[in-house]
Amino acid sequence: xVPLVLLLALLPVVEASQKCEDDILITIEREECFGGxxxxxxxxxxxxxxxxxxxxxxxxxxxxRSKISQETIQRLINYFKRIDYWSLKYKYDTDENGVTVSDxxxxxxxxxxxxxxxxxxxxxxxxxxxxx
Numbered sequence: 001x002v003p004l005v006l007l008l009a010l011l012p013v014v015e016a017s018q019k020c021e022d023d024i025l026i027t028i029e030r031e032e033c034f035g036g037x038x039x040x041x042x043x044x045x046x047x048x049x050x051x052x053x054x055x056x057x058x059x060x061x062x063x064x065r066s067k068i069s070q071e072t073i074q075r076l077i078n079y080f081k082r083i084d085y086w087s088l089k090y091k092y093d094t095d096e097n098g099v100t101v102s103d104x105x106x107x108x109x110x111x112x113x114x115x116x117x118x119x120x121x122x123x124x125x126x127x128x129x130x131x132x
Contacts, residue, residue, distance in 0.1 A: 018119065020112035023047065026076060027110045032056060037105040048073060080111050088120050088127070095125040 022045075029041040039055040048068045054061040094100045101124055110119040120126070 018110075018117040020115055020117050025073065025112055026080075027108075029108045031106040031108075033105045034103045039105075044068070044073065044076070046073075077111070077113065080113075085111060085120065086118050090119065091121045091123075092126040093121075093123040100124055 024043050025046045026044040027042065030038055032039045036057045038057045040053060040058050041055075042050060042052045044050050048070060050066045050068055052060070052064045052066070054064070104124055106121060106123045108119060108121045110117055112118075
């Protein structure tokens with residue numbers, strides 16, 4: 001399973017107030033680039049269930065399920081709060097000067113709290129503090 005730290009390290013692109021899906025709390029999806037970038041997704045459910053799907057250029061391919069504690073879920077939620085995830089833009093694809101690059105993977109993350117889902121799509125140019 002992908003370490004939770006990796007899930008957090010790849011945060012950024014926000015879409016305002018979508019409806020929550022089932023009991024999914026946090027998601028991440030990493031898309032491919034022209035090279036050997038890892039391609040995977042993970043969903044964390046409110047009960048602590050984690051569903052990872054490795055597709056390409058990952059150590060573990062296919063679907064894997066695991067469980068994390070409520071304490072770990074709370075730490076993840078606190079991280080989203082600390083970086084003020086809800087204030088991020090929906091999409092990052094250029095830097096502060098309007099410059100972009102090619103051949104990067106897109107990482108889409110989301111969190112669903114209080115019945116509202118926020119999504120952030122990061123191709124390039126997300127704030128550095130959202131990655132720490």
